[in-house]
Amino acid sequence: MTKRLLALLLIFNAAFLFASQNRKVLLIGIDGTRSDAFQLANTPHIDGLLATSTYSYDSWHTGITMSGPSWTTILTGVQWNKHLVTGNSFSANDFTTYPPFPTLAKQVYPNLNCSIVAEWDPLIDNITNAGWNRAIKARDESTWPTADSAIIELQNPDLDLLFVYFDSVDMRGHYTTFSPSNPIYVKAIEAVDSAIGNVLDALYARPTYAAEDWLILVVTDHGGTSFFHGGNSVEERQMWWIASGSAVAHQQITKADPGTYNCRSNLVYDTACVDLPLLKNSPTHPDVAVTALHHLIYESGINPETKTEWNLDGKSWLLTPTGIDEVGMSGTFFVYPNPVAEELTVRGLQYAVEKQIPVELFSVDGKKVWSVTPTANTIAINVQNFAKGIYLLKVGTATKKIAVE
Template sequence: MKKLIIATGLLLGGFLAQAQVKGVKHVILIGMDGFGAYCFPHVDNPNMKQMMHDGAWTLKARSVLPSSSAVNWASMVMGAGPEIHGYTEWDSRKPELPSRELDQYGMFPSIYTLLREQKPKAEIGVIYSWDGIGYLFPKAAVNKDLGTHDNDSLATAASVAYIKEKKPDFLFIHFDEPDGTGHNIGHNIQPYFDQVAKNDVLLGKILQAVKDAGMWDNTIILLTADHGGIKKGHGGKTMEEMQIPWIIRGPGVAKNKEISSSVMTYDTAATLAWIFGLKTPQVWIGRPVKDAFK
């Protein structure tokens, strides 16, 4: 009986080891703040649309509630909603509710924790232009931690340099726009669409850096957002605020496929973990978006 159990364990271990998507060595997650999916028909964004053509996508992914920043950035990398991880406000710096579980860093377990524990030699980076991101990940778990204080251009330049120099296994890039434009001028109007077009140019520079670094053929790139917006705000229960784009391309990803299944922002962490072949904690409720893959 023991021999049978051991053999079964070895078979399961081999199966789990093969769960990583074949051919993937790097994953880059790009998040654009306040980027509502509703804007796609109105925007000149060729790089985003090329990603859609080359990969899988949905414009019906949903944020958690409230549809605001910190609570959703936390959910995106922590694989669970605010009821479990405890970050509940747009500017949460620590959980307002007790986190259901804590990792070795004293935080709710995130994709950074899983990578550091299960792939100790991984090169992990976080480059972000909204300082609030800095409270939502364990700094001791990453190799690169850089905030650029609302400067998306600087975040782009730093990301390009980091990609070329370190070829990170996992990199999260956060852009503060188009959220700033949405708050100061408004959503669903031409200046907002113009800002998304500018974000698309920055995205193009990231994509080119991946190519220049010789990583293109073994890198998955995932573009998404924390929430959308309405008028000059967000946090409510309208679809303009809740529906976000979710676009993925790279090895193993289906081509030019619209994802029909439900996608929640916490499914992003689960998908990243599945790509890397990581074991996820029981407290995560996110599910990998397997429909995006061949």
């Protein structure tokens, strides 16, 4: 090997080591887009995502139908009784305890590269402790320049997360009514879809796109009725929700209106109003942060949905591979190959390491045949001397059936 080639290889290796991860997230927010108008509008670019999406046109708002609290819930993964934002002033908030999900993701992977492009300055100025590497303010309702700013961000090979936010649909609603029978409102949705087409083209044109695993989330914060929103009507609470990529199941989820969740009196949150089992089965605002976060930190084995320190309200809609099980109330682990003949790998044990939870193998008659308290996220178990047959691998309360052959 020549010295020159060796030098090139070293540079390549260094670049590889510092290259960003493959799992990436594009979050697209369209303010004030009620579900019936969204379904009626001609939105070929967003519709193009549906075949590879978990999506719903009956995702129900679970809090206050205003932008401040709604986008805060979308970004933090908790309801307003935790993040405390109840209006567009953000005057009350608890971003220290419940930061936006890029900050949580960076607790796991500090080098993640995250950008926001937003047409509404408070999303950048008032949502603090947010973890953005770059925050780009776009002019309100500018749509195309906003998309152009997003496209510039997408040309950064190291980018891991981009949130791009469009405000024009909400503004047209306020000026001309939120209604599927208002052509100005519907056309505003179509214009944003067209700009999103450009953003998606830039995403697909990334030189590294084929090797990347993008999760694309497209959501709105609330609907509207007449010239307003902030109330509890169906028109204000009915949402749509899209998560597209190979990391999610490809399915449409339909849920009947569960009724109002906006049960505040003197700013006291009445949890009796919240139908938690129903929320766990249908995509809602807190699920955006939890699903995006789960995708970004997936390789760590941490499931943000059940990580007690984060205390999030949302659900992760990521598919989990065969062999994945819950580890107690927090985290997930992976087992492969299964069936196994030589060496079984168990990965995603960070939570078990933290909590000193043993990994144990039991024979089908309940005899413990092997056990270790893991000190690393990944362990290997040599099964060559095990009798052939079925074993139960236990980590905390989670059990996985293993076939040794």
